[in-house]
Amino acid sequence: MREFLVEITTSVPAGVTEEQVTERRAAEAVRARELAATGHLARLWRPIGETRSIGVWRADDEAELREKVLGTLPLRPWMSLTVTPLESHPNDPGRV
Numbered sequence: 485m486r487e488f489l490v491e492i493t494t495s496v497p498a499g500v501t502e503e504q505v506t507e508r509r510a511a512e513a514v515r516a517r518e519l520a521a522t523g524h525l526a527r528l529w530r531p532i533g534e535t536r537s538i539g540v541w542r543a544d545d546e547a548e549l550r551e552k553v554l555g556t557l558p559l560r561p562w563m564s565l566t567v568t569p570l571e572s573h574p575n576d577p578g579r580v
Contacts, residue, residue: 485523485542488549491566493536494559511558524553540570 496505519525519541528539543549546567554560572579 485544487526487570488541488543488546489568489570490539490541490549490554491536492539493564494562495564496562508558508562515557519553519556524549 516525516528524542526540526542528537530537541549541553543553546569549567550565554563554565557563
């Protein structure tokens, strides 16, 4: 699988109730655990003081990542994404 750096900003639309937000966030946590278990979600961070997330995600290609991985997230309709394909750097200490 190929790796991608994904920056996610979630904006809750006007008119959405707090209960709806809570339900989607709970479903999002479940789906994130499922995607981690299948190897699609490798790491996920939140910059201090911000609401956006930055993660390393894996998929066969960008189309699969967008459609079959990120597209399955319950919060996806509220997300804006920046996807950057990654490749190993020759000086990466984790490179095997």
